Amino acid sequence: MSQPQTPLSIAQQLHTSLSQTQTPLPTLTWLQTLASSRNPPPSLSSLLATARMRLLNSDLTTPNLLDARWKAQHSLPANLAQGYIDKREGRLGREVVVQVVDIEDVSRPRWEQVEELEAEARGEYTKGREVVRLPLTPPGTEEDDVDTGVAEDDEFESQGPPSRGAVATNGTTGTAQQKSQKSDKNSTHKLVLQDCSGQKVYALELKRVPQLGVGRTPIGEKILLKATTLVARGVVLLEPANVVILGGKVDAWHRAWCETRVRRLREAVGAPPGDERGRRGYRDL
Structure with missing residues (x-):
């Protein structure tokens, strides 16, 4: 009769x-804690x-x-922004895993x-020249609380990565998401990316990456940048x-980003909160 596996042996497996895989590699200690959280432990695949x-x-x-x-092998080169500032262009030279801190449609x-x-x-949207008003969803309802993961009691039954479809509506309504998807083909996005050492860098779409978009890319999503990526x-x-979207989301970051997005956009164009004056002047910004 085989001996039961210990948390350490499970963690090693x-x-x-x-x-x-391309997933960030955790410490053995972190994996041991995970393996010992249920007794008896679930299957290895779960x-x-x-x-x-x-x-x-x-x-x-x-x-x-x-x-x-x-971590050392998958971080951005030290002082990347400063190191490449005098170069016309170069390549990363190694695979790097980053997380999205900010995203903006600059087009x-x-x-x-x-x-x-x-x-x-x-609760308004335009249909041709007509303004259509929809009933607002009360705070705290299911539509306001979309999650990328699964319930705590069921998460060990998950056999695959979290679905990106589950996060697509966070921070937008269905109408705004449809508008975003229609204009996505011609959009250009600027992102702020952070590696596992904490270094942040700007990123810009050289060619359209279909999986990226405001209302589609959650804050905290993980992206693998291939070694051939240009800087x-x-x-x-x-x-x-040169991009592999791994998925994921940091809930606290995403919630804060959604809650402050209008304020940040207003500040960027020099408009006080709720100010309707100077609207025409802001349109070109």
């Missing part, structure tokens, strides 16, 4: 399995899926979360985005061939 989900939904800079060797006027968000908050004057240039 999980560590080996995760090291063969634990593996749960580990992946929790890692993708975590802040990569959390102390003692990631394996030290993996649309900021004031236009403010107007759309404020109309959305009032020009400290800015990472994104294109489909």
